[in-house]
Amino acid sequence: MTHAIEVRNVYREFQQRSSLGRARGAVCAVDGVTFSVAAGDVLAVVGESGCGKSTLARLIMGLLPPSSGEILVDGRSLVCVDRRERARLIQPVFQDPFSSLNPRQRVRDIVGLPLASQGDLPKARQSDRVMEMLARVGISTEMAERLPGQLSGGQRQRVAIARALVLHPRIVVCDEPTSALDVSVQAQIINLLAELRRELGLTYLFISHNLAVVEHIATEVAVMYLGRIVEHAPTQDLFRQPMHPYTQALFASVLTPDPALGVPDVALGDAYPDPTNIPSGCRFHPRCPKAFSECPATEPDNIRKDGRLVECLLAVDNQTRADRGDGSVAHFQLDR
Amino acid sequence: MKAAHDTYAPSKRWRLPTFGHFATLLGAVIVATAFLVAVFAPYLTPHDPFAQDLNLRLIPPIWMEGSQATHLLGTDQIGRDYLSRLIYGTRISVLIGVLTVVTSGIIGITLGILGGFYGGRIDAVVMFVITCRLSIPLILVALTVVALVGSSLTVVILTLGLLLWERFAVVARTTTMQVRNLDYIAAAQAAGASRAHILLREVLPNIANHLVVVATLEMALAILLEAALSFLGLGVPQPLPSWGLMIAEAKEYMFFSPWVIVAPGVALFILVLGINLLGDGLRDMLRADLRQWRS
Numbered sequence: 001m002t003h004a005i006e007v008r009n010v011y012r013e014f015q016q017r018s019s020l021g022r023a024r025g026a027v028c029a030v031d032g033v034t035f036s037v038a039a040g041d042v043l044a045v046v047g048e049s050g051c052g053k054s055t056l057a058r059l060i061m062g063l064l065p066p067s068s069g070e071i072l073v074d075g076r077s078l079v080c081v082d083r084r085e086r087a088r089l090i091q092p093v094f095q096d097p098f099s100s101l102n103p104r105q106r107v108r109d110i111v112g113l114p115l116a117s118q119g120d121l122p123k124a125r126q127s128d129r130v131m132e133m134l135a136r137v138g139i140s141t142e143m144a145e146r147l148p149g150q151l152s153g154g155q156r157q158r159v160a161i162a163r164a165l166v167l168h169p170r171i172v173v174c175d176e177p178t179s180a181l182d183v184s185v186q187a188q189i190i191n192l193l194a195e196l197r198r199e200l201g202l203t204y205l206f207i208s209h210n211l212a213v214v215e216h217i218a219t220e221v222a223v224m225y226l227g228r229i230v231e232h233a234p235t236q237d238l239f240r241q242p243m244h245p246y247t248q249a250l251f252a253s254v255l256t257p258d259p260a261l262g263v264p265d266v267a268l269g270d271a272y273p274d275p276t277n278i279p280s281g282c283r284f285h286p287r288c289p290k291a292f293s294e295c296p297a298t299e300p301d302n303i304r305k306d307g308r309l310v311e312c313l314l315a316v317d318n319q320t321r322a323d324r325g326d327g328s329v330a331h332f333q334l335d336r
Numbered sequence: 337m338k339a340a341h342d343t344y345a346p347s348k349r350w351r352l353p354t355f356g357h358f359a360t361l362l363g364a365v366i367v368a369t370a371f372l373v374a375v376f377a378p379y380l381t382p383h384d385p386f387a388q389d390l391n392l393r394l395i396p397p398i399w400m401e402g403s404q405a406t407h408l409l410g411t412d413q414i415g416r417d418y419l420s421r422l423i424y425g426t427r428i429s430v431l432i433g434v435l436t437v438v439t440s441g442i443i444g445i446t447l448g449i450l451g452g453f454y455g456g457r458i459d460a461v462v463m464f465v466i467t468c469r470l471s472i473p474l475i476l477v478a479l480t481v482v483a484l485v486g487s488s489l490t491v492v493i494l495t496l497g498l499l500l501w502e503r504f505a506v507v508a509r510t511t512t513m514q515v516r517n518l519d520y521i522a523a524a525q526a527a528g529a530s531r532a533h534i535l536l537r538e539v540l541p542n543i544a545n546h547l548v549v550v551a552t553l554e555m556a557l558a559i560l561l562e563a564a565l566s567f568l569g570l571g572v573p574q575p576l577p578s579w580g581l582m583i584a585e586a587k588e589y590m591f592f593s594p595w596v597i598v599a600p601g602v603a604l605f606i607l608v609l610g611i612n613l614l615g616d617g618l619r620d621m622l623r624a625d626l627r628q629w630r631s
Contacts, residue, residue: 061526087528100519104541114527163523 002075003036004171004203005043005060010034010069012055016276027275029055030066031227037220039170042197042204044218044235046211046250050275052227053207057175060205062086074170087114091164093193095176097156101148107134107159108144114167133162137192154185158192165196171203178213190217211254215239223247226273226283233308243310245290282313290314360617366610373423374430382406383417385424385577390415394593409599412582413589418596421577422603428578429559429607432493436558437551439497444504445547449535451505452512462509469502478561482570492571496558507550511543545622552615556608563604579604 012030029052037043045053058064060071062078071078073089081089091114094100101110108130115126134144137158148156157177164172174193178186194217197204208214214221214235221238223231223246231244242248273279279286285295294313303315373380383406392415398408409418451462481495515521516539524538565571566580574581579600586596 058522061522063522063525083525083528083530087526090526092523092526094519094523096519100523102520102524102538102542105537113524113529113533117528117530117533160523163527167527 002039003072004039004041004074005037005205006072006075007033007035007056007060008070008072010056010059010071011067012052012059012064013067025276028227028278029275030059031278032069033224033227033229035222035229035232037203037205039203040197040201041219042206042217044206044208044214044221045224046207046209046214046221047224048209048250050273051224053224054175056224057092057173057205057207061090061092061173084118087117087169088167089169090171090173091167091169093157093160093164093172093174093177096180097148097153097160098180100160101156103148105147106144107139107146107148107151110148110159111144111163111166114163118167129166130162133166134159136196137162137165152185153181154188157181157185157189161189161192161196165200165202168200169202171205173205173207175207176209177206179208179210186213193217211251223250226275226278228283228311229309230284230311231309233310237306237308243308243315244284244312245288245314246284249289282311284312357617359613360620363610363613363615363617366606367614370426370430370607370610374427377423377427381417381420381423382408383420385416385420386575388414388416394589394596396593397595397599400595410593410595412596413585418599421582422579422599424577425579425582425600425603426607428489428572428576429562429604431489432496432562433555433559433611435493436496436500437555439494440499440501440554441504441547441551443498444501445508445540447501448505448508449512449539449543452509453516453535453539455513459509462505466502466505466509469499472499474499475561475564478565479568479570482565487565487570487573489572489576492562492565496561500554500558500561503550503554504547507546508543511546512539515539515542545618549615549619549622552611552618556611556615559604559608559611 010030010033011028013026013028016025016027031052033052033056035043045056047053055064059066060073060078062071062073062081065079073081073086076089078086108127111134112126112130115121115129121129131141131144134141139155139158139162143151143155148159151159161177177193178189181189190213193204196202204217206214206218218235221231221233221235222229223238223244225246231238231242231247233243238247239251242251273283273287279296281294281296281298282288282291282300285291288295292313298313300311300313300316303310303312305315389411392404392407392411393413395407395410395415396403397410397418398405400410403410407417407419409422412418412421447462447465451459477499478495482491485491521534521538524534529538562571562578563580563583566578567584569584571580572578582600583597583604586593586600590597
């Protein structure tokens with residue numbers, strides 16, 4: 001079985017230029033990312049703002065070319081497919097439905113654009129499919145004539161979902177599809193996405209920083225930090241037992257409903273990562289509560305274990321260390 | 337549901353403060369009148385604007401002594417009916433204004449959208465062309481071209497159209513840069529839309545309201561420039577009744593027959609004022625419009 005999405009060692013740099021146009025250095029927004037998503041799965045990518053989640057989404061949608069590396073969607077390299085074929089393979093749902101819908105176009109034209117761009121379907125047939133899809137996401141026929149400004153946030157996001165699904169793509173990239181919505185509407189949209197996935201056999205790449213949503217919808221979770229995936233595991237395993245200290249901190253940062261408990265102390269310090277100047281060794285070490293002497297010097301490899309992947313020196317177990325003649329440090333901490 | 341729809345109704349979105357509303361309305365009325373007069377000029381004129389009658393030279397307008405009832409605004413120095421010439425003059429001003437704006441708009445908007453959307457090298461070239469255009473002295477070049485090629489209505493329109501595009505380009509470029517990064521552009525790209533579709537259907541309608549404001553400014557400028565060129569004898573050739581030309585012809589008689597210079601001057605003033613009021617009003621409405629979108 002081919003993977004729905006396969007990302008092989010992808011890098012994406014952004015040149016920073018001075019006002020005179022001279023190159024001043026590069027920000028590596030995605031720094032050597034490798035993963036794959038099986039058809040029908042939901043991979044959630046989590047991480048704090050600026051860690052490269054959205055850049056990764058744009059790379060996979062083919063809206064940005066990678067600096068190096070290869071991205072296969074449904075077994076085909078994104079470089080080799082033209083825009084029409086790519087549109088049939090993969091479609092986006094964006095975060096803010098106020099900016100993802102053209103304010104000057106009617107709902108029916110917005111949803112019909114992917115069909116019209118294919119250029120091989122008669123107009124009447126296009127209109128039928130648009131109406132069908134709008135009905136499926138819960139938008140009534142009369143609203144098809146409206147402008148996005150006349151819809152509520154939840155309705156707009158439904159329209160955006162209808163646009164993404166009207167070509168029946170196999171894969172949908174959801175870039176924080178609920179974070180711009182009211183809490184009451186978030187659940188409706190998440191349930192709609194989950195239903196549509198079951199019905200149409202979709203694969204989602206789900207970018208989010210809402211861990212509750214991730215736990216609900218995802219089958220696998222990848223945690224990103226400063227452009228790299230530091231932990232990748234099945235959702236249940238990850239939530240039961242986060243291995244990377246950063247993942248542990250992310251879970252610890254979730255606010256509890258009980259106000260008496262206050263704001264959780266995540267022990268990350270306030271050293272916000274500077275993406276132009278990535279720390280040596282393990283890039284998480286300046287903020288890591290469990291860092292030890294080796295961390296600033298050694299870049300951790302990917303440790304694969306029981307179908308999960310973690311990039312941390314602490315995960316190197318005793319045996320490996322002993323082989324390397326270094327038995328002094330032996331914490332393999334899995335506690336939360 | 338119904339109520340939510342009603343609050344977004346366009347009529348409420350375009351509500352303006354009272355004075356601004358009045359001024360915009362006045363501008364719109366002036367511009368609309370000028371356009372109607374220009375279109376229906378042959379049906380509105382009491383006389384042939386080109387018919388001379390040397391027996392009826394410099395007759396004063398109807399409210400002055402020695403006037404004739406058939407010539408409401410009197411006649412000029414060779415006995416042509418002044419009201420008829422003024423009405424036909426509207427035609428020339430409006431024609432020049434519209435055609436110049438269309439020509440310069442096509443050039444400027446194309447350059448601006450391409451530069452703003454693609455950025456990088458293309459944008460550098462566009463910026464260079466805009467800077468070059470800005471360093472050209474407008475009146476001098478217009479004068480030189482007309483003097484070399486000879487004066488005709490077509491030459492004036494083309495000269496002004498080829499010179500007045502830079503504001504279109506600058507505004508189209510900056511607004512396109514703002515729109516380019518919005519998600520609906522990325523969504524259209526992901527939907528497999530062609531570049532032409534993205535530029536013409538996704539970008540252009542969303543910057544159009546800014547461009548309309550520029551168009552009003554440029555139209556007023558083109559009308560004034562045409563009057564200036566015609567006044568210098570390098571614009572519209574005689575005997576076409578351009579307002580600038582009428583002022584030029586009247587300047588020798590202004591001490592004894594002041595209306596011959598006042599009438600076209602006032603007409604020019606009112607038309608340009610009307611266009612500018614309309615442009616200001618559109619800009620304010622646009623701001624209100626933007627505020628609505630942001631909320």
